[in-house]
Amino acid sequence: MKNSIYLLLVTTLILSSCGSTNKVLKSSAYSGMYKEKPLSLLIMPPINRSTNVEAKEFFHTTLNVPIANAGYYVIPPFLSMEILKRESAYDAEMFIDRPLNVFAEIFGADMALFTIITKWDKSSLASKVIVEVEYIIKSTTSGEVLYNRKGTVTYNTSVSAGNSALLSILASVANTAATKYVDVARAANNYTFSDLPAGMYGPQYGLDGGNTAGFKVFKVRLPK
Amino acid sequence: MKKLIYLIALSFIITSCGSTKGLYSWDKYEQASYNYLKKADEKSTEKIIEQYKKVLNKQKGTRKMAPPGMYADYGYFLIQRGNLKEGKANLMKEIVLYPESKIFIDRILKLIEE
Numbered sequence: 001m002k003n004s005i006y007l008l009l010v011t012t013l014i015l016s017s018c019g020s021t022n023k024v025l026k027s028s029a030y031s032g033m034y035k036e037k038p039l040s041l042l043i044m045p046p047i048n049r050s051t052n053v054e055a056k057e058f059f060h061t062t063l064n065v066p067i068a069n070a071g072y073y074v075i076p077p078f079l080s081m082e083i084l085k086r087e088s089a090y091d092a093e094m095f096i097d098r099p100l101n102v103f104a105e106i107f108g109a110d111m112a113l114f115t116i117i118t119k120w121d122k123s124s125l126a127s128k129v130i131v132e133v134e135y136i137i138k139s140t141t142s143g144e145v146l147y148n149r150k151g152t153v154t155y156n157t158s159v160s161a162g163n164s165a166l167l168s169i170l171a172s173v174a175n176t177a178a179t180k181y182v183d184v185a186r187a188a189n190n191y192t193f194s195d196l197p198a199g200m201y202g203p204q205y206g207l208d209g210g211n212t213a214g215f216k217v218f219k220v221r222l223p224k
Numbered sequence: 225m226k227k228l229i230y231l232i233a234l235s236f237i238i239t240s241c242g243s244t245k246g247l248y249s250w251d252k253y254e255q256a257s258y259n260y261l262k263k264a265d266e267k268s269t270e271k272i273i274e275q276y277k278k279v280l281n282k283q284k285g286t287r288k289m290a291p292p293g294m295y296a297d298y299g300y301f302l303i304q305r306g307n308l309k310e311g312k313a314n315l316m317k318e319i320v321l322y323p324e325s326k327i328f329i330d331r332i333l334k335l336i337e338e
Contacts, residue, residue: 068291076292106331
C-alpha cells in the first residue's frame with residue numbers, strides 16, 4: 001500500500017512537471033480547429049507595434065517551421081510574400097477585422113495567421129529580451145478565430161538552448177546580434193505553436209482533443 | 225507485477241514529454257531565410273538556395289518527404305535567377321507532393337506564362 005502511494009506521488013509529480021496546470025481540453029480551447037479540420041495556412045506579414053523595427057522580420061521568417069512541424073500545410077512563405085506585396089496586401093492590419101475569403105480563393109488557404117508584436121525590449125545588462133506577442137489564426141471561410149494565444153516571453157540571450165549549443169557557437173562567430181534575436185522569435189513561435197492541435201500530416205491528428213490545452217495568455221522564460 | 229506496470233507507464237510518460245524526432249529536418253533554413261529577407265544580396269540568396277537543396281535532398285524527418293512550401297519557394301528563387309525550366313519543374317513538384325497547393329501554384333504558373 002505504502003509503495004503504491006509513493007508510486008502514485010511520483011507519477012503525479014512527473015505528469016505535472018511536463019504539462020501545464022490548465023484544465024481546459026484542446027477540443028474545447030480550439031474547438032474550431034477540430035470542427036473545421038483546416039489544412040492549409042497562409043502566413044500574414046506580422047504586425048509590428050513594438051519599437052524594434054526589425055521584429056517583423058525576426059518573426060516572419062520563423063513562423064512556417066513550427067506550423068509545418070505541427071502537421072499543417074504552410075503556403076510557400078516567400079512566394080506568398082511576393083504575391084501579397086504585388087497585390088498591395090502586405091499590411092496585414094488591413095485584413096485582421098475583415099472577411100478573409102479572398103485568401104481562400106487566391107492562395108487556397110483554409111487559415112490565415114496574424115501575428116501582432118506589441119513589445120520587444122532589450123536589456124543588454126541583464127542579457128535578456130522581453131517580447132510580447134499575440135497569435136491569431138482565423139478561418140478564411142467562416143471567419144472564426146481558430147487559435148488565439150498571447151504570450152510574454154522573457155528570453156535569456158546568454159544561455160544557449162540545449163541541443164543547439166553547437167549551432168549557436170557556430171552562429172555567434174558569423175553574426176551575434178541578429179542570430180540571437182532570430183532565436184528569440186523562434187523560441188516564442190515554437191513555444192506558442194507547441195499547443196496547436198496536430199494537423200493532418202501529424203501522427204496525433206484527430207487524437208489530441210483530450211489533451212489539456214496551454215494557457216491562452218501566458219508568461220514564460222525561455223530557453224527552459 | 226504492479227510495480228512493473230507502473231514502471232512501464234512511467235517510462236511512456238517520460239518519453240512522451242521529451243523531444244521526439246520531428247516530421248521534417250530544416251537544417252539552417254530559418255537563419256538563411258532571415259538573412260535573405262534582411263539583405264536580399266547575392267550571398268544571402270546563394271545561402272538560402274543551398275539550404276533548400278539540403279532540406280529537399282537530405283530530408284531526415286519522420287515523414288521522409290520535403291516540408292510544405294519548400295519545392296515551391298526553391299522554384300521561385302530559381303525563376304528569379306532566370307532558370308525558368310527548373311523553376312517551373314519545382315513548382316509542379318509542390319503540387320504533386322501537396323495537392324492542396326494547386327490553387328496557388330497554378331496561379332503562379334499562369335503569371336509566369338504571361
